[in-house]
Amino acid sequence: MIRKILIANRGEIAVRVIRACAEMGIRSVAIYADSDRYSLHVKKADEAYSLGADPVTGYLNIHRIVNLALETGCDAIHPGYGFLSENARFAAVCEQRGVTYIGPSAEVIRRMGDKTEARKAMVTAGIPVTPGTNENLKDLDEALQMAEQVGYPVMLKATSGGGGRGIRRCDSADDLRRNYDRVISEATKAFGSAEVFMEKCIVNPIHIELQILADSHGNCIHLYERDCSIQRRNQKLIEIAPSPQLDEAQRQYLGGLSVIAAKSVGYRGAGTVEFLQDESGRFYFMEMNTRVQVEHTISEAITGVDIVEEQIRIAAGLPLKFRQDQIQHRGYAIQFRVNAEDPKNDFLPSFGRISRYYAPGGPGVRTDTAIYTGYTIPPYYDSMIAKVIVWALTWDDVINRGQRALDDMVVHGIRTTKPYYQEILKHPEFRAAHFNTSFVENHPELTKYSDKRNKEDLAAALAVAIAAHAGL
Numbered sequence: 001m002i003r004k005i006l007i008a009n010r011g012e013i014a015v016r017v018i019r020a021c022a023e024m025g026i027r028s029v030a031i032y033a034d035s036d037r038y039s040l041h042v043k044k045a046d047e048a049y050s051l052g053a054d055p056v057t058g059y060l061n062i063h064r065i066v067n068l069a070l071e072t073g074c075d076a077i078h079p080g081y082g083f084l085s086e087n088a089r090f091a092a093v094c095e096q097r098g099v100t101y102i103g104p105s106a107e108v109i110r111r112m113g114d115k116t117e118a119r120k121a122m123v124t125a126g127i128p129v130t131p132g133t134n135e136n137l138k139d140l141d142e143a144l145q146m147a148e149q150v151g152y153p154v155m156l157k158a159t160s161g162g163g164g165r166g167i168r169r170c171d172s173a174d175d176l177r178r179n180y181d182r183v184i185s186e187a188t189k190a191f192g193s194a195e196v197f198m199e200k201c202i203v204n205p206i207h208i209e210l211q212i213l214a215d216s217h218g219n220c221i222h223l224y225e226r227d228c229s230i231q232r233r234n235q236k237l238i239e240i241a242p243s244p245q246l247d248e249a250q251r252q253y254l255g256g257l258s259v260i261a262a263k264s265v266g267y268r269g270a271g272t273v274e275f276l277q278d279e280s281g282r283f284y285f286m287e288m289n290t291r292v293q294v295e296h297t298i299s300e301a302i303t304g305v306d307i308v309e310e311q312i313r314i315a316a317g318l319p320l321k322f323r324q325d326q327i328q329h330r331g332y333a334i335q336f337r338v339n340a341e342d343p344k345n346d347f348l349p350s351f352g353r354i355s356r357y358y359a360p361g362g363p364g365v366r367t368d369t370a371i372y373t374g375y376t377i378p379p380y381y382d383s384m385i386a387k388v389i390v391w392a393l394t395w396d397d398v399i400n401r402g403q404r405a406l407d408d409m410v411v412h413g414i415r416t417t418k419p420y421y422q423e424i425l426k427h428p429e430f431r432a433a434h435f436n437t438s439f440v441e442n443h444p445e446l447t448k449y450s451d452k453r454n455k456e457d458l459a460a461a462l463a464v465a466i467a468a469h470a471g472l
C-alpha cells in the first residue's frame with residue numbers, strides 16, 4: 001500500500017488530494033513556491049517543502065520534485081491537473097527512480113497527449129473521430145489543401161494543446177492564411193511544440209465527456225458523462241453531470257465507447273474521454289485527458305465514487321472498488337468555476353487580497369477551494385479560485401440550489417465570475433437544458449448585471465440611504 005504521497009501541485013487540487021490522503025490514512029507532503037508560503041495546501045499537508053523563489057518553475061522542476069519525494073520517504077507522487085500532470089517525462093522519471101506515479105504509464109500519457117496520435121489510436125479502435133487530418137500539417141499549402149477536402153469552417157489545433165489554448169476557427173482560406181502562423185507560434189510558446197493539425201469545425205457542438213477508471217487488473221468502468229458546453233474561448237466555465245441534453249440510450253452508448261477507447265490504449269487510472277456532438281446528434285471523439293480533471297467533482301456527486309481515492313488505490317495496484325453494474329447515477333450536479341475575473345470588463349483577471357470570504361454551505365453544496373479571508377491571489381497562476389458544486393435530485397432543483405449557493409457565497413476584495421453565473425442560471429435556454437458551446441458568445445448581455453446584488457452590499461446601501469434620509 002501507499003503510505004506517503006508528495007503532491008506536485010498547488011491550490012484547490014492540492015487540497016483535494018491532501019483530503020483524500022487524510023481519509024485513507026496516508027501522509028501528505030506539499031511543495032510550494034515561496035510566494036505560495038501562505039497557501040492552504042501548505043497549511044493542510046502533513047509536511048511542506050519550499051521549491052524556492054520562482055513562482056512557477058519550481059512546480060515544473062521534475063528532478064527537484066522526484067528528489068524531494070525520495071528524500072522525504074514518499075512512495076508516490078500525485079500530479080493533480082495542469083503543471084506536470086500530462087508530462088510523459090515526469091511519469092517516466094518517477095518510474096525509473098522507483099516512485100509510483102499516480103496516473104497512467106508514461107507511454108499512454110505521451111500517446112494521448114499528442115492529439116494526432118490519439119486520433120489515430122481511436123480510429124484503429126473503431127471510435128468515431130472528428131473528421132480531420134490523419135497527420136500533422138507540413139505547411140500552409142497543405143493546410144489550404146486539407147481545408148478544401150474537410151470543408152470550411154475548420155479548426156486549426158495545436159497537436160500538444162491543452163487548457164483551451166492553441167485552437168482557432170477558420171471560416172475561409174483567407175482566415176486560414178491569417179491564423180496559420182499565429183497558431184504555430186501560440187503552440188510553440190505554450191506547449192513547446194510547433195505541430196498543428198486540422199479538424200472539421202463542428203458548428204454549435206455540445207461538449208460531452210466521460211469519466212473513466214481503469215485498474216491494473218483489466219477492469220475498466222465509466223462514471224457517466226459531464227456536459228461541459230458552457231465555455232468561453234474553449235475554456236470550461238460550468239459543468240453538469242449527467243448531461244440534461246442526453247437520453248439514457250446515448251448515455252449507455254458513450255459509456256461503452258469510452259471503455260473501449262480506454263481499454264484499446266491500455267489505460268490505467270482515472271481519465272476522461274472527450275466527445276463533441278453535432279447538431280444532427282452524432283458524436284465524435286475529440287481528445288483524451290490522462291489525469292484528474294477540474295470537474296471530476298460532479299461525477300463524484302452523482303455516483304458517490306471518490307475519484308481521487310480510486311486513483312490512489314489503482315496506483316497502489318489494488319482493484320477498482322466497484323463494478324460497472326454497481327455504478328448508478330442519481331440526480332444532477334453542477335460545478336461553477338469561480339474565477340478571479342471581471343465579467344463586466346471582458347473577463348480581465350482580478351488579483352489582490354480577499355478581504356472577506358464565506359464558503360457556501362447547506363444541503364447538497366460542496367466548495368473546493370484554497371482561498372480564505374486575508375489570502376492574496378497571486379497573479380502567476382490560473383484565475384480559478386474556487387469550485388462550487390451543487391447536487392439535487394432534479395434539474396429544476398439543482399438550478400435553484402445553484403442560485404442559492406452562489407447567493408450564500410461571499411468573496412470581497414476582488415471581482416469574480418460568480419454574478420455572471422447567476423445570470424446564466426436565470427436564462428430560459430439554460431433552464432430548458434438547451435445550450436451548446438456558443439451559449440456564452442451568443443449571450444453577451446449576461447455580463448450586464450447590476451453590481452449591487454449581494455446582501456451585504458444591499459445592507460450597506462440601505463444604511464447609507466437611511467442615514468441620508470435622517471439627514472446624518
Ligand code: ADP
Nearest residue numbers: 081082083160161162163164236293294295382
Ligand atoms: P479540465 O479538462 O480538467 O477542465 P483544463 O483544460 O481546464 O482541464 O485544464 C486544467 C488546468 O491545466 C488549467 O489550469 C490549464 O491551464 C492547465 N493545462 C491543461 N493542459 C495544459 C497543457 N497542455 N499545458 C499547460 N497547462 C495546461
Ligand code: ADP
Nearest residue numbers: 155161162163164165199200201202207234437
Ligand atoms: P483542450 O485540449 O484545450 O481541452 P480540446 O480539443 O478538448 O482542447 O477542445 C477544447 C474546446 O474547443 C472544445 O470543448 C470545443 O468547445 C472546442 N473545439 C475543439 N475542437 C473543435 C471542433 N473540431 N469543432 C468545434 N469545436 C471544437
Ligand code: MG
Nearest residue numbers: 163164274287
Ligand atoms: Mg479538452
